[in-house]
Structures are given as C-alpha cells and as structure tokens.
Amino acid sequence: QKEVEQDPGPLSVPEGAIVSLNCTYSNSAFQYFMWYRQYSRKGPELLMYTYSSGNKEDGRFTAQVDKSSKYISLFIRDSQPSDSATYLCAMSRVGSNYKLTFGKGTLLTVNP
C-alpha cells in the first residue's frame, strides 16, 4: 500500500461548480497536511496548510483533515477556469519538515 493515495483524475467541471479533491494515507505519524497547486510547466505552490485534524478555510478553499479515517480533502467553491491545475496533497511527520510525501496529483479542468 502506498503511503499516500490520490485519484489522478482527470476531473472536469463547469465553472461555478464545487470541486472535491481527496487523499488517503496510511502513515499515522503524519501530522502536517498540505495542498499544493501546480500549473502546467510551473513549480508547485502552497495553497492550504493544516496541522493535525480539523478544517481550515481560506476564501473559496476549504481543507479538511480526518486523522481517524486517514483522509484529507480540499473543497473549491465557485470554481473558476483559473483554478485549472494539478492539485497535490502532501504530508509530513513532526521533525521531518525536510521530507514531504506527496500524492501523485489530480488534474482539474474548470470549463467556462
């Protein structure tokens, strides 16, 4: 079993839709959970950051972490064509800020 599983998609939605992206993981030592966004031919950029369980909201983006189920989600409300990108979940253990374990990424296309 891979440490982090992420559905690669691709996912195609109409503009304005609510998007749900998910990752599951197997290592219970993960405490830090991140979502990175990667546009084509660009490096990943940090979108959301969560420590331990709970929800975090930032504008149209909401990140959820359920450590009991080893499941994290990213919700995008009122999706825009500019949200079209690959979304990567990433996680890290305490004391291991040097090593992020990434999912393979989900390719999202928002159609105008």
Next chain:
Amino acid sequence: EAGVTQSPTHLIKTRGQQATLRCSPISGHTSVYWYQQALGLGLQFLLWYDEGEERNRGNFPPRFSGRQFPNYSSELNVNALELEDSALYLCASSLAGGRTGELFFGEGSRLTVL
C-alpha cells in the same frame, strides 16, 4: 521579492553523461530541498541541505549528489545518467524555523536523457 530560481530550464543529455542543475533559494532561506517529479511517480524527495551540510537524502542512488554553497545556493549533480532519470527536478527552499512542510518551489529543470 525574487522566488526560487533554477537553471537551466531544460537540459538534454545522453546516457552515461553527467548533469548539473542549479538553484538559488529565496533570500533569507537557509534550507534547500531537491525533489524529482517523474512521469507517473509524483514528487519524490531527493536531498535536503541546510547551512551548507547535507542533512538527509531520499531513496536515491549515490550518483545523485549535490552541495550547498556559502550563499545558500545549491547544485544537484546526477552522474552516469540513465534513461529513467528523465524528469522535472524541483528545488525548494524554506525559512529556518518556518512552518513544517511550507516549501517554496522553483519552476524546475527538465532533464531529458536520450
């Protein structure tokens, strides 16, 4: 403020050759990380440098090596290139004492091995 910069953008080599990739971190960042993003494999941790020292490496053979210079810039060297080394190599930096996992990535160097 300038972000993480990497060079070259693209590099084409043949099997058995050596490749050198370069990275300049964000000003004030002392840690530099190298990740490999190969098709179908996702981002894999390669190396971590901090204050000029290699602090940790991922599950890669010794022909992947590098160094960090006194100005915190870094080089990644890949010796005896193999076809499967073809990938996007991403450099990232972080602030000392910054949030765990908060890395700032460059746009990458795409290495093609023929």
